[in-house]
Amino acid sequence: MKNEELLCLTALNSWKLVIGRFDRNLAALTDEELQKQVAPGKNRLFYLVGHLTAVHDRLFPMLGIGERLHPELDETYITNPDRALPDPLSASDLRKAWAEVNGKLMDAFERFTAADWLEKHAAVSDEDFAKDATRNRLAVVLSRTNHASFHSGQAILAK
């Protein structure tokens, strides 16, 4: 395997590990437990799952790999803080949305070549990308991997 392919595979493994761990923790929680807050007065687990689902769903247009599946989640789980609005979907529908979004992302990522990973993402201008070629799709996915890890660290506190 070429160096560039191996580097991409290593980075993709990092995303897979973080999402896989989150999947397993989520599967171990009952719908009632999803209502727990990570600490007194902080976000509920339900909110964190909604937030990560919405943020990951935004990757489809940002990486140019398709239409969004769940734009209806943004208002509740990105624009507003927890408990400002009622949850727009049931725990079971939220679990489905989470799995659907991440499953479809994984299908796309697994088909990316090194050149695909190094393409510009939609949130950077041609001019800025010409100055800094690290503002590519890989940078976005590594950033979302860290973001998911960040909230995983919080979610674990609810145990």
Place this chain on the structure above:
Amino acid sequence: MKNEELLCLTALNSWKLVIGRFDRNLAALTDEELQKQVAPGKNRLFYLVGHLTAVHDRLFPMLGIGERLHPELDETYITNPDRALPDPLSASDLRKAWAEVNGKLMDAFERFTAADWLEKHAAVSDEDFAKDATRNRLAVVLSRTNHASFHSGQAILAK
């Protein structure tokens, strides 16, 4: 720049972003605030800084880039949970150790070529590495980036 170099630079940026953000949050905290717990009964910020410093210090032998700087932190911040043992160093010495360890790691990472990133790390056997070449130095650093993000998400709750 070659694809393989650009991929490495993108991944290194991810580490830099996470460590840089932690640095700024740490600098904004007083020594007294470091004694705060991230949530009732959970780890103190002081413990998290000690833990991340010790875990990052272990990267020197694991990546084959030098001797450890602070092996004396393991007993308190890796082997034992928070408050089991007294802190072996002052807040100011802990801040110094954190900066020293991450500064020296960054110097090494910035000199890595793509081939260097793809070398085997010390915690995997030759046999296992032959079967799975993604068990390389990049995988370790991405894993530590996620680990630092995980605890950063907890640390932010103490605000």
